[in-house]
Amino acid sequence: MNPHIPCRKAFSEKLFELAKDDKSIIVLTTDARFSAAIDVFSYHLPNQFIDVGIAEQNAIGIAAGLSKMGRKPFVFMPACFLSARCIDQIKVDVIYSKSNVKLIGVSGGISYGPLGYTHHAVNDVAIMRTFPGMTIILPSDANQAKLVAEKLVEHTGPVYVRMGRGPVPPVYHENLRFEIGKANLLTEGDDVTIIGIGETTYYCLEAGKLLKKNSNINAEIIDMPTVKPLDEDLLFKEAKKTGRIVVVEEHSICGGLGSAIAEFLSQNFPTPMKILSLPDDFPIAGSSLQVFDYYGLTPEKISRSVVDFLSRFRK
């Protein structure tokens, strides 16, 4: 049985379990307790739950203050607001003040597809990546999201986590892995490296199957949940091995994982790259699947892009 579960639910459930024993864990939200699936804290751990109301800047400041008193605050809000509305507080109160605050962006990317650009978080990784000392994690399935929650409770320092709204199919089964700053090789291959992040990893795996079946291309598939710090060792190794890198991400072409990888490889081991992403534009309205399909991020379209890319950059 591999049910499709939203990452945010799995993450919050795990955090709730951990918070029962670790009273220093405290969750904050900005009138988003249900979206973040942390309403359970309000019923059972009311001393570890604060709803700040619709006041994102205040939420971050309060979390920073709590962290300075030894608490482990996790601030949950829609990623679109978390990555924009309170960015000065994140810069000063969290990053510059070296506060141990975990920033949990829910319904990220184009999860709120039909709601429009106000509710899209498609440049959040770009924004967060520019802060020194920030760790950025996008789990690819519910099992990994649980493991991320577990690791973050033990980790000291600011972290931004982005998760989508809808249920996602499992990427990990018995081979579940997550270490901050480490990417996971999911499928071996030597023709091309395809790197997924967050919800695109599953589509990359499916695209890999299509490439093998339809074109006899052996793609290696990598799940890269941590954008920062980047797993440079693995990138270097795989770029050397396959010589061609495709990144698939639910993010604007500006400043996401693709950019991060290009910044590293272009200076250390220049490698032909293709970044399949959302455009530098207001994304079209629609369900996640519709929007992914429109921008070529579904398995069939990823595989076609890979074939085209490989034909242009032959070994």
Place this chain on the structure above:
Amino acid sequence: MDIKYLVRKSISIRMKVVEIIYKSRMGHIGGSLSETDILVALFYAVMKPDDKFILSKGHSVEAYYVILADKGLIPWEELEKYCHFGSRLIGHPSVDIPGIDVATGSLGHGLSIACGMALALKLDKKDNKVYVLMGDGELQEGSVWEAAMFASTHKLDNLVAIVDRNRLQIGGDTESIVKLEPLADRWASFGWEVKEMNGHDIEEIVNTLNSFTFNSKPHIAIARTIKGKGVSFIENNYRWHHGELDEEKYQKAVEELKRHLEAIG
């Protein structure tokens, strides 16, 4: 409470403030002189060990540095390096300085952080207090009022805010830019206990701050102050918000402060 000692302390701090601003050729002299008596009251009479303090008006950092040096948290001679290349004593507080919990300088942040600290103290059932000093111009930031609503909702009666109400911001009179009045009524309507005080009468500051009790309301003291207090040609002139002192003006300022000190005896 030895008022004479505190007043003398306050004037000597002003002298050092003027000196480091003169030597670095930069700084926020108006606000630092405006807040000095409040900081002296807090650091030498009101605050208890483990109480917390946030200088939300982070630009007025010079008086704060001098006090931290006087308390032994910064080597006294390091004050000479204020705003020098590579110095940790930069123009706004940072966590690289012992005794400073959070960086400030972007206005409107301190009260939220103080709310978080006050809440943690409540949850830990500790009776320490959190003090936060804000500028009056700073109150134009909307985030201040987010925090104000939060503090009264959560009955943070261990939180004491102080406003350095010198009525001037960079561009001039606060009331001609964006009105803050009726300031006391506004805070009261947000559920705060409000008191007003003369921000240059150290005894009155101490008594006012000590009069706040655990009565289920957050507290705010609006301190009537004079920007640039203690140096007559700087006083009440918004152009001195971050004015530079040349040799002549520096000597003039020092002489005036010396006269104040002599007058106390």
